[in-house]
Amino acid sequence: MNFIRFVKGSVQLFFRGTKTYYAWLLFLFVLIVWGAGGYAGQLRDGLITTNMRDSVSWAFYIGNFTFLVGVAAAAVMLVIPAYIYNWKPIKEITIFGELLAVCAVIMSIAFIVVDIGNPMRFWHMLPILGTMNFPYSMLSWDFFFLLAYLIINFVVVSHLLYSIFYQKEYRKKMVLTIVFLSIPMAVGIHTVTAFLYNALPARPFWNSALLAPRFLASAFCSGPAILLILFQILRKVTSFEIKDEAIWRIAELMVYAMFIYLFFTIAELFKEFYSGTQHLLYWKYLLFGIGDNKELVPYSWLSIGMGFAAFILFLIPKTRKNFVTLNIGTVLIYSSVYVEKGIALIIPGFTPDVLGQIYVYTPSMTEIRTAVMIFSLGSLLFTFLVKVAIAIIFENYNIGSIRREEESVRIQA
Amino acid sequence: MKKSNSRRSFLKNISLASASALALSGCSLKELEKFFQKNFRTLSEKEKKQLIEELEAEYKEKYHKEFHLSDKPAMDGTLFGYALDISRCIGCRKCVYACVEENNQSREPQIHWIQVLQMEKEKGIDFVHSDVHYNPETVPEEGHFYLPVQCQQCRTPQCTTVCPVKATWQEPDGIVVVDYNWCIGCRYCMAACPYGARHFNWGKPEIPEEEINTEMHYLGNRPRMKGVVEKCTFCIQRVREGRYPACVEICPVGARKFGNLLDPNSEIRYILENKRVLVLKEELNTQPKFYYFFGV
Numbered sequence: 001m002n003f004i005r006f007v008k009g010s011v012q013l014f015f016r017g018t019k020t021y022y023a024w025l026l027f028l029f030v031l032i033v034w035g036a037g038g039y040a041g042q043l044r045d046g047l048i049t050t051n052m053r054d055s056v057s058w059a060f061y062i063g064n065f066t067f068l069v070g071v072a073a074a075a076v077m078l079v080i081p082a083y084i085y086n087w088k089p090i091k092e093i094t095i096f097g098e099l100l101a102v103c104a105v106i107m108s109i110a111f112i113v114v115d116i117g118n119p120m121r122f123w124h125m126l127p128i129l130g131t132m133n134f135p136y137s138m139l140s141w142d143f144f145f146l147l148a149y150l151i152i153n154f155v156v157v158s159h160l161l162y163s164i165f166y167q168k169e170y171r172k173k174m175v176l177t178i179v180f181l182s183i184p185m186a187v188g189i190h191t192v193t194a195f196l197y198n199a200l201p202a203r204p205f206w207n208s209a210l211l212a213p214r215f216l217a218s219a220f221c222s223g224p225a226i227l228l229i230l231f232q233i234l235r236k237v238t239s240f241e242i243k244d245e246a247i248w249r250i251a252e253l254m255v256y257a258m259f260i261y262l263f264f265t266i267a268e269l270f271k272e273f274y275s276g277t278q279h280l281l282y283w284k285y286l287l288f289g290i291g292d293n294k295e296l297v298p299y300s301w302l303s304i305g306m307g308f309a310a311f312i313l314f315l316i317p318k319t320r321k322n323f324v325t326l327n328i329g330t331v332l333i334y335s336s337v338y339v340e341k342g343i344a345l346i347i348p349g350f351t352p353d354v355l356g357q358i359y360v361y362t363p364s365m366t367e368i369r370t371a372v373m374i375f376s377l378g379s380l381l382f383t384f385l386v387k388v389a390i391a392i393i394f395e396n397y398n399i400g401s402i403r404r405e406e407e408s409v410r411i412q413a
Numbered sequence: 414m415k416k417s418n419s420r421r422s423f424l425k426n427i428s429l430a431s432a433s434a435l436a437l438s439g440c441s442l443k444e445l446e447k448f449f450q451k452n453f454r455t456l457s458e459k460e461k462k463q464l465i466e467e468l469e470a471e472y473k474e475k476y477h478k479e480f481h482l483s484d485k486p487a488m489d490g491t492l493f494g495y496a497l498d499i500s501r502c503i504g505c506r507k508c509v510y511a512c513v514e515e516n517n518q519s520r521e522p523q524i525h526w527i528q529v530l531q532m533e534k535e536k537g538i539d540f541v542h543s544d545v546h547y548n549p550e551t552v553p554e555e556g557h558f559y560l561p562v563q564c565q566q567c568r569t570p571q572c573t574t575v576c577p578v579k580a581t582w583q584e585p586d587g588i589v590v591v592d593y594n595w596c597i598g599c600r601y602c603m604a605a606c607p608y609g610a611r612h613f614n615w616g617k618p619e620i621p622e623e624e625i626n627t628e629m630h631y632l633g634n635r636p637r638m639k640g641v642v643e644k645c646t647f648c649i650q651r652v653r654e655g656r657y658p659a660c661v662e663i664c665p666v667g668a669r670k671f672g673n674l675l676d677p678n679s680e681i682r683y684i685l686e687n688k689r690v691l692v693l694k695e696e697l698n699t700q701p702k703f704y705y706f707f708g709v
């Protein structure tokens with residue numbers, strides 16, 4: 001009964017909001033419909049509607065998957081500094097971080113589902129029902145890590161929100177234990193995802209021990225970016241309190257992450273360019289193009305340029321502490337990592353292919369539309385969850401308020 | 414045994430329940446049965462037999478011909494090996510098309526299990542400077558030699574290790590096969606194969622009715638569906654019946670040799686003994702059973 005009340009109340013909440021909020025919903029809705037049109041074509045005709053072919057057999061979808069795993073991982077890792085520096089709203093930071101993680105994991109799994117040729121056979125991957133290739137296949141590891149991570153985060157946020165909603169004390173010990181469990185898990189999901197590529201000796205571009213560390217560093221740049229923006233919005237529209245210092249501190253931590261990423265990448269580039277073996281070709285294709293094939297060059301330099309600009313903006317204390325430049329930097333680093341993971345990580349791994357042939361890949365309209373569909377569905381889910389969370393945490397939306405409302409309705413009647 | 418029984422009845426229960434649900438929505442029972450079909454390696458003999466009969470009927474309906482679908486297992490004491498004489502190959506691509514016909518590869522979109530690479534004589538075996546799309550009036554071309562590449566039937570295949578659902582494996586006679594009804598189409602194996610030997614059905618495969626090969630093996634050349642991976646199987650439908658693979662038979666210059674590595678009197682053994690052989694990308698430790706040699 002109470003649960004039904006909760007669901008009913010939350011659904012009502014979802015449709016309540018300002019004009020900007022409605023515009024945002026409408027915007028997402030239009031994107032979802034447009035994107036779904038593209039995906040329908042892929043469902044009907046198969047993956048031939050993408051630009052992937054035998055030479056480049058993984059591409060934009062898998063890149064998006066990787067990016068989102070990074071977001072999911074970093075969102076929770078933000079709990080560490082919040083705890084160490086004793087930022088006041090640590091509970092709120094945990095809740096919003098984990099909500100983001102939950103949405104990001106769901107979206108990343110969605111990208112796998114649209115990428116595989118027979119999504120209906122997904123159950124073959126399960127233990128007992130199917131024939132899971134565990135522990136040999138990194139993909140089954142990844143699947144289970146993601147699933148476990150999703151469940152853990154979901155349990156924690158829903159328990160926290162549930163207890164606030166029912167005006168009960170949450171189980172501090174349990175929550176704290178699980179949160180501290182989910183931090184190594186966050187590192188775990190991203191490492192396992194890196195190992196997915198890393199494990200393939202056939203692809204020298206990925207077969208470097210620095211791949212997993214670089215993954216983590218770049219995730220630490222993009223994941224907090226979303227939360228930086230979200231915290232500022234929350235601070236404006238709710239009674240959520242986070243001090244400027246905490247926001248600047250997050251930005252500062254992001255600079256460290258960027259620096260580490262830069263260092264790892266330079267180490268990688270040094271090894272490749274100085275030894276100048278045939279394995280250099282993949283980097284060459286990415287950065288300069290091979291012969292007339294320069295398709296990826298604009299993407300890679302765009303990503304590098306945006307990354308550097310963000311690095312400078314975050315590094316100089318004056319621009320870091322100015323909210324205009326800070327937010328520009330946030331958008332830049334987010335976009336930079338997105339392009340890096342979506343395009344620059346996967347495609348050079350396949351170009352040239354294992355037999356030295358070059359197949360030129362850029363995402364097709366179907367792929368872009370499908371990706372837009374998943375991103376806008378994910379954003380819709382995130383909006384909804386955040387909305388309910390805001391109401392519960394800041395707007396006294398709880399079991400008492402629902403009861404009172406029902407009372408008043410009855411009295412009026 | 415008991416466990417798998419209860420699992421089967423569990424599956425049956427689910428399929429019954431969902432069958433009734435789906436029957437209402439107009440979905441055919443046959444499709445549902447297909448949905449719940451198990452990995453080929455976990456099927457009992459009886460289930461295999463029934464499955465094969467169903468498939469034969471299905472193919473007949475589709476292509477209006479009598480089919481023979483075999484599920485013949487590996488014979489004891491066989492380990493198939495292949496050797497290709499680089500000095501003879503003239504790059505005519507006859508093997509490519511013989512393979513397409515024998516193994517019912519899709520004509521539209523085109524799938525080729527064999528890729529012939531044109532290489533520069535001066536560079537030796539160098540993939541980066543090779544070309545699959547060479548197209549001169551006549552072959553061989555001045556200054557070039559040819560290197561056909563297909564599944565190297567690795568002894569330690571990376572494609573099977575990475576498959577998340579065990580849809581691809583190495584048979585006792587060394588042939589790496591795919592269960593097309595089990596493959597989820599994740600293409601991890603394609604990323605893992607160092608020889609570009611695995612091919613994906615990006616669209617719905619099309620084979621003209623008059624060109625279909627009716628002699629089939631379950632793990633080989635039976636028609637594939639959209640969204641699954643396929644690859645060279647040494648013509649499993651032929652070699653398990655004691656015949657040569659189609660590419661060996663068609664090659665006009667006799668560059669292709671095939672046989673049982675465990676038989677000391679086989680031609681393949683003779684080549685290993687008397688010629689000097691090499692394998693591609695030996696540094697990856699895939700240990701191919703597909704050798705290259707220079708016969709003259």
Ligand code: SF4
Binds near residue numbers: 699
């Ligand atoms: S060549 Fe490729 S497909 Fe064939 S067995 Fe080796 S890894 Fe697998």
Ligand code: SF4
Binds near residue numbers: 577581
């Ligand atoms: S594409 Fe099929 S055979 Fe290849 S790894 Fe995925 S499920 Fe296995």
